[in-house]
Amino acid sequence: MSQSTAKSPAKPYHLRLPATSANLGPGFDALGLAMALYLTIDAIVADAFQIDATGRNADQCARLEDNLILTTYIDVLANAAIRAPRLHLQLHNEIPLGMGCGSSASALLAGVFLANHFGNLGWSGQQILEEACHREGHPDNVAACYLGGMTASAMSENSVTTASCGENIIWGLNLALPSHSLATKKARALLPATYSREDVVANIQSTALLVAAFAQGRGDLLRTAMKDRIHQPYRMKACPLLPLLLPLASHPAILGIALSGAGPSVLIITQEARPSVLPDIIRQAAGDRSLEVIQTTISTGALEA
């Protein structure tokens, strides 16, 4: 198929996409929470591809080879038989890469948004969302990144159905980040092919309570609602921080604890937005005085201008 060039030189484009914590314990591949840590991109058409990156993992974000944002951008346009205009991206990243904070979802969505804008595709928000979800293979991070708050999603071969709530809840999101990363692909390979009825029923019960907790702002439900039996137990060996921090679930300042996404980071939700005592409590439980703890809050979804 021969490629055409995009119809008109597009205007500069600004994009801000939040980090996301998927699963929240039991909601494997179904629930995600947007967090106020952002991938921000300002893009213009240029003579050659260039990325100037600042912030977290800036060197990796600035690499032009095998860059998930650029490969997605180019591939989406190639599928529409459009030669991708070369872009200069100014990028600021606050999302830890490969740590269970939805970096790949934000990069995939960024690539699809850029293709829609600079290729003049005229896609609806739903089409952008579905393209990114199918590229990721599961919808939980992408849907929360796009829509914000706590987003529930279901994906079939042809469509993605979503519902969001909890965007205005001011709970604290405390992320404990070990020093090593873990590729989602590896973390998924640790999971069994089948589960017992007891484990599945326990997760359905927790997930139902979890959705109610966010819909009604019921922090008191989280301790029970964030219990998981279908992915966390199998990921412990690759996420050694999790068994050290799970016992903190009974601490009075803490509402609930789960592996963040596929790990290895751990998400600890608190009633207070940024409890100053919590980083030390987490570091003590982890036995690591230099453990990084990021304190943030629930975010709105994708912004473009």
Ligand SMILES: Nc1ncnc2c1ncn2[C@@H]1O[C@H](COP(=O)(O)OP(=O)(O)OP(=O)(O)O)[C@@H](O)[C@H]1O
């Ligand atoms: N801003 C970015 N620029 C370029 N590549 C990125 C960017 N963000 C993520 N990636 C790519 O995605 C990979 C991380 O994806 P992976 O799915 O393994 O983890 P994650 O998305 O951070 O975690 P999780 O899916 O558990 O939330 C990085 O190693 C990198 O290849």
Ligand SMILES: N[C@@H](CCO)C(=O)O
């Ligand atoms: N639901 C996904 C989230 C990480 O991308 C998983 O746990 O593998």
